[in-house]
Amino acid sequence: MRFPHPLILGAGPAGCAAAITLGAYGQDCTLLDRSEPVGDPLCGGFLSWRTAEQLDMLGVDIRKLGAHPVEKLWLFDGGRSSEVALPHQAFGLSRHALDTEMRRMAVATGAQFVVDTVRGLENGTVTGAQAEYEAPTLFLATGKHDVRGESRPRHSPDTTIGIRLRLPASPARNRLLDGAIELHLFPGGYVGIVVQEGGSANICLAVRKSALTEVGGSPKALFERLADGNSALAERLGDGWQGAQLDTIGAVPYGWICRDTSPGVYRLGDQAAVIPSLAGEGNSIAIASGMAAASAYIAGRSAPEYQRDFAARARRPVRLASALWHAAETRIGARAAIALSHLSPGIIASFAQGARIPPARSLAQV
Template structure:
């Protein structure tokens, strides 16, 4: 039977934000996810001040989850470093904690949850392993995982790869990382490190495929080499990083923006726009896209998909463009040095850049 209510593919931040806003508006959305248990995805452990504000606008609070308050950005490159106060406080919080809270809020608001793996999409139908799910409106919120037939373009000859180490709590890391998020820049990529709940540290890396290839494709060899090149990074990694395990994701299409879509298909989160992780705005992109898609659907139903996609693409354009520029500068040796020097000499410019690389907060994103 075809559903008149939206079918949301993916119960991550984008999908759950959409479900919450839809349910608050009187709809009965169905969330469809691959897993019944909430995982801990590789990317998104930094909640910017814009993310926190957008979550608050849909009634989601994170204050009681033990996240690590972040007030400062620290940059490291070629043996030099600098620190800049953030425009507003942010939060280091695992995706497991965030996604769990959002899923709870979505179900409490009135959304439903089913578990299935979607094999492909056809007009108005999500083809699952358990069954086929029919709906007039499909909200595609599958994160960095593409559904067959809906792949985003990956044109780069040397794509960016994502790697993550989840480092255990330690007094040394607590002292070194307290109150800050750090970016360690190197030729061909960067490592971002932030403390999260329980004192653990999330170390996420964006690196060019060619850089990993020079280490014979071995992520552990790459991390070891980076630690040898940077005493500051080695101190953060400590002597226990090899026991943490390294998770990877390939060919991340940073800079992608979906400017159009098929009838009835709303593209959310990383399916709508992929901001370089250096900006720390991925979760705000997810929540903003989910909320805006819900607003458009509540106003116009399935026919509003194209208008939503154009509106969100326009909203995401500036932060994506600025973050992509910052990423390209940061992954070059000269650009990394220049970034640290700029942070020392003109920290106000870096703070302004950090503010401008946020997804705009507008009245259309506020709760009705």
């Protein structure tokens, strides 16, 4: 199957942002995704104020989708805790709700939608489970899942694993989490908790493989160990959480930035830069890269030129978030973060602001 227009691999926030931007300028494109029903990808349930700005530029009204307002950050380290006001209002919204709306908008602006599972990519030809696809321009937006032929390097001997637990609405839990996002720090990782639309709680855990191995590789056993040493986390989990579904994804290359790319292949989202999820800026980078890649294509700029420019734009937030992540996953670093937030909350807020990707140009400036 041959397309004369751009083929976008992946219909998440990055791919849909590219499709919506292309559609706004009358450019045809095809979105290829492995699933017709919209899923609820692991993590990504926190939308920073920068993400909200970008979505507003695309015409996505997250408040109408039921996004839960977030004004503060709670840090926990065992029995220690501190509260810090966020620089601006953020939101909790599931990827299911966000992706559903962005996919709807992409199709409404003219994107063709095709369902297939990508097996590999070579010389501009995409091999799927059902067919082969050729296009002069490819937008690689497959998120944390690599495509054979364009895989990201993984050098760390102790890789990071993502684990997600989603719990139904609970009045008691929602009172504890009202208006807040929480980070529960422990050696080897952290747990992030935020309330989403409808009052459900999204609980994401980023953990080193070695820490998971210590409990026999069982995510449930790890949650139980963490709850035993953290009464606040145990209170948030509540009763019956063991019966909830656990989703996992392995070998996340946090801190990686793509600085070059093959001709005609624009890399977006986690295929362009993987910011540690502790920063809560993954959705923003996805949307920013989608808009930037589409804008570069419209302006006639090559994929390698776009990739170098976006790498420079992502460098500061990714480096800062990586430094914070490495510090937070140590006992000394976690205790220092709690102490610093008590002594100077403004510094923590400054770190949160610094971990945001620089604002994107509006569509009118393309």
